[in-house]
Amino acid sequence: AASSIAVGLRGPLLHVAIVQAALPQGIVPFVFAKEYNVHPEILSTAVIFGMLIALPITLIYYIFLGL
Numbered sequence: 001a002a003s004s005i006a007v008g009l010r011g012p013l014l015h016v017a018i019v020q021a022a023l024p025q026g027i028v029p030f031v032f033a034k035e036y037n038v039h040p041e042i043l044s045t046a047v048i049f050g051m052l053i054a055l056p057i058t059l060i061y062y063i064f065l066g067l
Helices: 002-007 013-020 027-036 040-065
Strands: none
Touching: 002 027, 027 040
């Protein structure tokens, strides 16, 4: 909360920032897998699956907290 005041995030922008921060960040491991050709097709599936699982859970948590 203190950091949101310091940078001026309030209202809908604060809510969007919280949801985005809670979602998994799978792009960096995917870039490394693609660069070094270490099973990028498996990792891409895992990233999509993780996002599909995380989004509803994050939204439920967001609603539960009453943000």
